[in-house]
Amino acid sequence: MAKIEELKEIASQVRRDIVRMVHAQNSGHPGGSLGCADFLTALYFEVLNHNPKNWNMDGIGEDLFFLSNGHVSPVWYSVLARSGYFPVKELSTFRTLGTRLQGHPTTAEHLEGIRIASGSLGQGMSVAAGAALAKKLNGDKNLVFSLHGDGELQEGQIWEAALFAAARNIDNYIATVDFNGVQIDGPTSEVMNLDSLKAKFEAFGWIVVEMEGNQIEAVLEGIDKAKAQTGKGKPVVILMKTEMGFGVDFMMGTHKWHGVAPNDEQLALALEQNKETLGDY
Amino acid sequence: MKYTNTGNKDTRSGFGAGLTELGRTNENVVALCADLIGSLKMNQFIEENPDRFFQAGIAESNMIGVAAGLTIGGKIPFAGTFAGFASGRVYDQVRQSLAYSNKNVKVAASHAGLTLGEDGATHQIMEDIGLMKMLPNMVVINPCDYNQTKAATIAAAEHVGPVYLRFGRPSVPNFTAEDQKFEIGKAVMLEEGTDVTILATGHLVWKALEAADQLKEQGISAEVINIHTIKPLDTEAVLNSVKKTGAVVTAEEHLMNGGLGDSIAQLLSRKFPTPLEMVAVDDKFGESGKPEELLTKYGIDTVNVVEAAKTVLKRK
16 A cells, blocks of 8 residues: 555654644644644545645635644644645744744635634634535535544534534535544543533534544545545534544653643654654755 | 705615625625524525525524635625624634634624614623724724615625624614715715814714704804724825814714724824714613613713714814
């Protein structure tokens, strides 16, 4: 499976980008970014029907992706740059004054690949549902994807959007929940229990697909399964089990690396565990 | 008065008529509503364009987000609900998904101000102009009658970017031209005068015209300007008038904090310090009552504009 190996190599480079970006400014969110590296790599390098070199806001005739949990911007910026939306060397400007790579993603700086600001949580599912409706109105058969944190599901607007998407039969839309079980103040089970997400989404009228999110093979298979469920009158959600900090052993399985940057030694350790494949920026 | 009331009509029906016309002339215009179709007079648009209307239910935050998403793909969404729910309740959604993201969404905010009447303070928002004008990229429009609200609705669709379109519930005099061309950010000179400038917005524009009539009888020449766009403010029109008269009264159905008067005070104190009186509600919530009773009780009626003009003239 050359494709799988290739995607794994890209994901390794994406992880290097994430820890280097966050380390350089001593600021950013490495944990959730690392956990979503495999999913976003698979999405941008294999799944999406998209046109990075001729990016435009409306994206008619393409699949669209919305990042609702905007704090994992490092992984998104890396994947966008590595798939050709903007120069890879621009990753070095992350979170610096005047950058297009703001702490949280924004359209204000006209960064290719970004269609809405996110950061204040809970808004992306509504936006994705609206974009999916626009696709239907335009007779555009392509799909809309979105990514959400599990802690983000504590926001009420998510459930307004979940009701809406089902009630309006938005079946050209696949939401993915990064189900890592961790948020800033600790495990989601302790902060605000999200028990039975599958039952919740099913009760709201969605088709639920469960997926292991830190194995490229499983990710490709899970997204394929979800795509097969589109067009059936219901929105589709992938509950993606990941480990926060995946790929850097000392960042794994703890909320402590949600929004903390590695020091020089920790960076060296993290880079040792993720080989350079496409060339560092 | 040189203006004729062609019959009282509600400004929300002007919005409904504008939306209906847009439905026929611009296929990209779509509409959303949070369970208030009848109140916002959207029925005709929905009847003619069932596929371009999205019922959002009582979930305003989601409605704003969905509207933002619809712009991605070239749609021009009008998202309608009561002004309080279209501004305060969804402030963060409007801030991030519309204003900061600079999305081409028109927030249709009905039943604004005290004249919503009997429902009382929970529904009578008088802070919305302030909330919305503080957001970079946001245009804030508060038309004065049925004809102007219809024209403003059509103009909002032509403007690229987020717009907060504020209108009301009660029937009020309809006196502006039926065929007017609405220019966003361009104030309308209604009466020329030399002693005092009255800058009015929304339902208070007619009151300002009535006040100017009464002032004329008392030998005071008042200039009346309709500031239908709070932001961007027509600073040139304001400064030109104030330089001539040397005294200003602002009139609006809004709190003093954050309203039109506040915008004018900011402008004049920086560019041309001038005695100013504000006819607006001073740091209070409203209450149940008939619209006219409320305007009287809260001091934003014709008589208050007249008194404010006389007061400001003493400070010249």
